[in-house]
Structure formats: C-alpha cells, structure tokens
Amino acid sequence: MTSANELWYTDERRALREAVRGFTRREIVPNLPAWEEAGELPRSLHEKAAELGLLGFDFPEKAGGEGDFIDLMVANEEIILAGGSTGVTSALFSHTIGAPHIAAAGDPWQLDEFVRPVVAGTKIASLGVTEPGTGSDVGSITTRAMRDGDEYVITGGKTFITSGTRADFVTVAARTGGPGHRGVSLLIVESDRPGFTVASRLKKMGWLCSDTAELVFDQVRVPARNLIGQENTGFLQIMQRFESERLTLAVQAVATAERCVGLAKEHATVRTTFGVPLAERQVIRHKLAEMQRQTMVARTYVRDVTARWAAGEDVGAEVAMAKNTAVAACDFVVDEAVQIHGGMGYMRETEVERHYRDSRILGIGGGTNEIMNEIIAKRLLGAP
C-alpha cells in the first residue's frame, strides 16, 4: 500500500460506498428534516440498514456480523457525504458503542440475546457510562450494582445516553467493587426491567434526530448472566472500546468537513455579489483552500491511524491526536462554510447550518479535546 487512503477505496469498499450512498439518498435524506423534528430515528431505519448489512460491521460472524472496522468507517463517511449527518450515524450506530464490549466478551447467550438482534436491526443498544456528576472522570461513577444471589441490583443515574430513550438495553457501567476505576463493572440492563426509567429526553444544540436520555435506575434487578466479562473489569473494557469510538468520531468529523467544503464550494460558485461570483474573490478562494487543506490532512492522518489501530498496533495517543486533528479541522470548516453562506448559513433550511450545530459535540463526546491532550501528554511526558 502506498497511501493510507487506498484501504478505503478497495473495489469492495467502492461498492459499499455506492450502496450506502443510495441508501442514504433514498432512506435518509428525504426523511431527515422530519426526524430532526421528531427528535429520533424510526426503528424501521435500523431494520433497513441491517438488510444492507450496515449494522454487522466489526461484529463477529457468530453473532451475525460481517465486515470490519474500516467498513464501518466507510459507512459512517458515506452517510455523511451523501447528505446524512453525524446525528444520524450516532443514533443508527449507537450499537457500535453499546454492544462491542458484549461481542468482545463473547458469552454465547449474550451474543444471541443482545448482539445478534442489534446486528439484525431489531434491538437498539446504548452505552451508559456518563453520570450527572461525572463524565471525563469515568473512574468516579457512583451508580451501584449490588450482588444479591443470582442477581445484581442497580441503583443510580446516567445522562447524555445516545439512543437511550429508544434502547432495548443499555450497557451500564456500575460500581461493583471499591472506589476508583478498579471497582467498575459493565452490566446489560434491559429497558423493560422494573425500576428502569427514562427520566428525560434531553434537548440539545444539534444531533436533533439522535435521542439523548437521562436514565434512572431504581433498584433495577438483572440476572448475573447480564454481567459483561469479569466483575470489576469494566473500566478496562470501556477504555479499550473508547478508541474505536474516538476513531469513529474522528472519521465523522472529517466526513462532515469534506461535505461542508463541497457545499461551500457549490454556494460560492452560484452566489454573486457586486457582480462577481464569490468563488472568484481571493478571500473566499483562500478560505476554501484552507478548508480543503485542513480536511485532507486530517483525513489522511485519521485513516493512517485507523489502519494501524485496526491492525492491532498500540496507538492510543495517535487515536487522541487523530480525534483532535479531525475535530479542529471540522470546527474550522463548518464555521467558514456557514460564513460563506452569509445569512443563509444561519437558516435551518441550509445543510451547513445543521452540520455546524451537529459537529460541536465532536470535541466533547467520546472524550473531550482536553482529555485527548491528557492522553497525548502522558505518552509524551509520562505521568505528571
């Protein structure tokens, strides 16, 4: 391979891109305004995506999965490039943050009960780590899971949970041991268990079609077989999967940037002011040039790191650099894309307006810019 990019355009992945593009234009783009209004995606979209095989990427064949992490990234990219959004991908693919721990643990009953249906698009999965009192500081969560015979009794609250109002089950981080990260376990909590409540559907700046829940667990009982992996290994499991989430967010940021460069270019070509198309003004040309430069550099770096990560290399710090690079490029591009659109850039009917709001979450979710810098600094400098 002469370039990190090639892997993303094999013949198979070109075909995948075309399929996803068709799917996006047919099933997503015409409905997106209504979903943004409704505040959620319909279940039928998960089923349709599953028919196309989009929900099985990076999941094991024994749970119905097929395709790898790069395929998942290509699908994310193409949904955004074809007129979808990171709101759509975050909700449609919430199983890629909610179910991988289960897949990795490999318990056959759990695979059949939870992973297989999400791959088939018939169940929706969420990840419940963040709490009102603690986000970045995952090791400080206070939701408790007390062992009681063959059950765990879970009490506590989670917030900002993507797909949490629709989820059939949530992979919940709960304290089974002492304080700190060594006392955390992951448990599958079905949303129809008594004591499980969606306390609120949160209203957000963007990601409007992606429902976000505050959840309350009031002595929710789940069988012990809902424990994922070993007791008190939850923190490690979360951290391992965080890297794929971060790469996903990085890929989404790059795709959003790429889409917005295209949209801004188009607008600059058709809009005339003072008798001259914007695309002929030097200031606009240089804006677009810089938008393109940042996007392409971020895309190449993100793809390079993704390939290394997928090949099993230890690239935690590089993943953090990839996320921050992609987010910075995206932040810059969506802002300039709005600016180039002038007043239209502020209107909800304009696609770049949505990307501007949607993408503001990318430097916060899955580990903030500052937490990424902590990771990079630790690799570079050691612990303080």
Next chain:
Amino acid sequence: MTSANELWYTDERRALREAVRGFTRREIVPNLPAWEEAGELPRSLHEKAAELGLLGFDFPEKAGGEGDFIDLMVANEEIILAGGSTGVTSALFSHTIGAPHIAAAGDPWQLDEFVRPVVAGTKIASLGVTEPGTGSDVGSITTRAMRDGDEYVITGGKTFITSGTRADFVTVAARTGGPGHRGVSLLIVESDRPGFTVASRLKKMGWLCSDTAELVFDQVRVPARNLIGQENTGFLQIMQRFESERLTLAVQAVATAERCVGLAKEHATVRTTFGVPLAERQVIRHKLAEMQRQTMVARTYVRDVTARWAAGEDVGAEVAMAKNTAVAACDFVVDEAVQIHGGMGYMRETEVERHYRDSRILGIGGGTNEIMNEIIAKRLLGAP
C-alpha cells in the same frame, strides 16, 4: 475622561443599568424559554420596555425620545449581562434599525405616525433591505417602487427581516431610479397594506425568540408621504445608519462574551473532575484568562470607537474594526464556554448553549466580517 469606559458608568448610567437589570430579571429571564419556543417576543414586552423609557434612546424628543446612543448601548449590554440575549435585544430594539432613518429625516407627520408609537412600544418597526438575491451588495436590490400619481407601487421581496412577522411597518429599500446605489429610496410600508405578505417565518440556528421574515410585496401602494427623505438617497441613509447597527452588534458581542466568561467561570468553580475543581486546572485557568483578555480588549476598543462615533467623528473604518474585534472575541469565548461546560454545554437548558447559537449571526448581520474588512482595507489602501 481618563478611560473610554467611564462614559458607560456615569451615575445616571449606573442607575439605568440597575433598572434594566431588574427589568430583565423580572420580565425577560423567566419568560425567555417560552419566547424561544414561540419564536417571537410578545407585544407586551415592547410596552413594558417603553414604560421604562428603553425604547426612546437615541430618538428625538419631538417624537417622544429621551436619552442618547450610549444609553441605548448600556441597555443592550445590561439585558444580555442580566440573563437576556442578543435574540431579545435584536427583536425588542428592531426599531433602532427600522426607524432611525425616519427620525433623521424629521418629517413631522412621519415622526408622529411612526416614530412616536415605536418609542411608546405600541408599534413595531422593521428594516427591509436584504433580498434573496442580494445582501452585502445593497446597491443591487431589485424591489421596485414606481411612482403613480400620489402613490408609490412597490413590487419585490425582502428576506431575513428582523421582527418582520410582527412589524406594523417596514422601512423598505426600493429602487425608484436607475441601477446601482444611486437609484435606491427608503419607503415606509405598513404591514396592513393590500399586497403585503409575510411569505414565511424563517427557522434559524439561534435568535429563536427574534422572528425573522421573508416578505413579499405585490403591487403594494403607499402614499408618497411615506417616502423617507429625498428620492434616490436611500443608499446613503442606509449606510449612515449601518454604523450604529454595527456598533450595536459589537456591543452585543462584547456583552455576550462578558456574560459567558462569567458563566464559564462559575461552572469551572463548581465542577470537579478527578477530584479537583476545573478552576484549579491550568488549562482551564488559561482558557478563562484568554477569554477575559479578549473580552476586555474588545470592550475597551468598542467603547472608545462608540464614544468617538457618538461625538460625530468620521470613524467608519474604526466601527468596522470594532465589530470584527468584538465578534472574534465573542466567537472565541462562546466556543470555549461551551467546551468548559462539557456535555452540559451542548444542552439547551444551559445558557451558554443559547449564546453559542445566538452569537453566530453577529459576524454575518449588519455587514459581514468580510465586508468590514473591505471597509477597513479601503480606508487603509484606497479603492483597488
């Protein structure tokens, strides 16, 4: 005076600040979420603001006005600092962009018919310059006003008109002469004239409580006495008043930044991660320091230029520099304020989230960042 700031804190203006603060906390803050939802301010707010004398600033006494432009700026500032928003000020004070041309022209009938009632809060005024085909390029507007006996017949369309769905009258820029800026006049168009339609209420990124209209004029007849000033002097009148609009937007940007520094500081003080309040982390401290620096520098510069402008100096380029400086500071601050709030910064219940969306318009409305640079460059370099 030893500092540009003093003028903003005379005894009278300290009292004004306190009055506006009380008004904002009592009348605005508790209702703002509902107005954001409704997409407009109630007329009663204009009446209440008028009772306090807030709508008469910078309008002549013979039309019921009292107080000057600095008073108006202080009122703008204080509404935002006390928990209001630029959405509120843009809609509540839309008469400060819609009616000054009438006040300056000084026709007694127009003063009584239009200016007096807006100062009393019983009529709402808008400014209609921008058209779908032309924004920055004001000289290219295509809305026509044809003289027909004692009337003008107006045909065309305007868009992005603040308060336009509620307005009792709109100060409309229309072409009465040949092409270019020399053929433009300003005419008062009452919204109950046959042929005047609100074609749509635009959905926006922010300024949700500030209604924004697309207007269509289909052979709307207005009496010739609705002409503001002389025929074909509209462009000059618009350009003269643009400077006060730009200073107002600059003051709003600074106040938004100041408010958000305060909110971010407060959050950083109460939020603990990894056992330590955010306000003790060096990265957060330096963010807040830089936010404060940019805000204070912008505030001082904007106030200095405002004082010079109010004293009648020719400071068109400085006004442009003030607007761009204030907008850049505000953009930086609202972004970091959201970031410091983490996931909460993305939630609609969080005040900085609203400021983030609201303030994105400030670098677009009233002349974009790029148009400001054109003005500065022209002063510095001459015409190209």
